[in-house]
Amino acid sequence: MADQIIRWPEMIAYSIGGVDCARTKLPWPHDPHALVIVTAFPFGVVVAELRETHTFANLADLAVWRHMSYVTDRPRIEALLRSVWPSISSSPEYVLGTWWLAQSPWNDRDLDTAVRIMSTPSALLRRQGEPTIEQLRAGAEIAERTAWQTGFEAGNGLVEFGVPGVSVGYASWSGVAYAPVAADRALQPDELGDFETLCQALWSWCHNINATVEAGEDPPVDPTYGWRWLRGVGSRITRPRPTETRQVRAMRDAVIDTSELRTMLPTAIDLLRDAAPTRIL
Known part of the structure; x- marks a missing residue:
């Protein structure tokens, strides 16, 4: 299916980190100011990136919106993709949030705390029972006030990649958050967005390889995209x-480590090598 999407007339050849792909932009029917960037990789993965701009009253508001949007936007993304490519047979596997903090009332330590929370906003939400939106929001506001008073610790899964005086950035398994402080020296949105897209595509592919093996089957081996590639x-x-630059390296390391790609890639390479046909010399 990815090959068909790549050959779609509106697709434009693209490359991320030396990996060839194709990309197009689709209007988002639910917000005229938003758009969906679809990136198709020839090894069989399609990544859809929904780019929206929002203003939130507080971090609790952000956390609740994020929770609800993951429920509503996932089927909307699927419907949009199927409207363009009806032959798509699979559904989106997961959703990852990446936040770019363009404006805020915070600075210094408060900004650091805010970006830490943004990288894992679900920490503000209650996980038990079936709360209403009002209950979810009320609980998140209490959790946010506590975080401002006592600090916010997200555990060892939070990795910093900001540069003092230039930016504040954190990555976690739940998502990535970045706040440029010196806009002319900070990362640009496409730098973070493109690398995140590539990592999510590789993560999805490695995950599929592992799932195939766990089902008792050999993963399909395409010589073009085999273990050597x-x-x-x-x-x-x-x-x-x-x-x-230091900040590009720090960003790449943070995204790779928190997505667990550093361990997933060697495992997938070994599995593909084991499944590859034996060459007779």
């Missing part, structure tokens, strides 16, 4: 480059 991609995204 994956080994090369893994090296390119994990190995430091001499011309990379």
Whole structure:
């Protein structure tokens, strides 16, 4: 299916981290100011990125909106993709949130706390029972006030990648949050968005390989995108480059580590190598 999407006339050839792909932009029917960026990778993964701009009253408001949007926007994304490519047979596997804090009332330590919370906003929400939206919001506001008073610790799963005086950035399993402080020296939205797209595509592919093996089957081996190709991609995204800036390297490491790609890639490489046909010399 990814090959059909790549050949769609509106797709434009693109490349992320040396990995070829194709990309197009679709209007979002539910918000004229938002759009959906669809990136198709020839190894069989399609990533849809919904870009929206919102203003929130507080972090509790953000956390509740995020919780509700994941429920409503996932089927909406699927419906949009199927309206363009009716032959799509699978549904979106998961949703990851990436936040770009353009404006806020915070600075210094408060800004750091806010971005930490934004990277894992579900920490403000109650997880037991079936609360109404009003109950969810009330509980989140109490949790937010507590976080401002006593601090916010998200555990060892939170990785910082900001640069003092330039930006504040945190990544976790739940999502990524970034606040530029010096806009002319900070990362640009496409730098973070593109690398996140590539990592999510590789994560999905590695996950599919593992799921196939766990089902007692050999993963399909396409010589073009076999274990040698994956080994090369893994090296390119994990190995430091001499011309990379500190903040780009920090961002890449944070995203890779919190997505667990650093362990998933070697496992997938081994599984593909085991399934590859034996070459007779």
